[in-house]
Amino acid sequence: MKNILFILITLFFFSLPAFAQDNELKVDIIKQDSVLLKPYKMDPLAPARAAFYSGLVPGLGQIYNKRYWKAPIAWGGMGLSIYYYSWNNKKYHEYRDAYKDKLAGRPVTGTLSELNGDRLIRGQKFYQRNRDLSMFFTIGIYLLNIVDANVDAHLKQFNVNENLSLLPSVQQNQIDYKYNLGLTLNYKF
Incomplete structure (x- = not known):
């Protein structure tokens, strides 16, 4: 009798870990089956990293955010404004040098030779203003x-899934049986 009791107790203790592992496997399977959505991964440094990269090189x-169509817009905007800055700066210096030559009594050559001092000053101010606006x-x-x-980068991390929805709805009024339009906000926990 003691041998049978000893064998039963021994089998009981050896079978406990097997039952525990079996229960853990079932829990893992249930957890994996109950989650239908992709795992949601959030990188808190992604917005700072994207801003840093844009600070180094525009676009x-x-x-980095995988919005490839926005990079040429940034490059075009920067390139165009830098081009207008350099063009207005060149024209400003051209008018300024012509005005200095006219004040010094040296002959002014080129297209600016027929302009008087007042028009040269106005041209300087015009191109200086445009240069500063371009900058x-x-x-x-x-x-x-x-x-x-x-x-x-912040908005890419915003969690939008089936648990949060904003849908238009049409409901019939119970008093006069007219249809009412509205929006329903659903949030499932």
């Missing part, structure tokens, strides 16, 4: 590029 943050637009597009990369 690189948009490429302002260059800095603005550069900063907008950085902000766009940062905001886009």
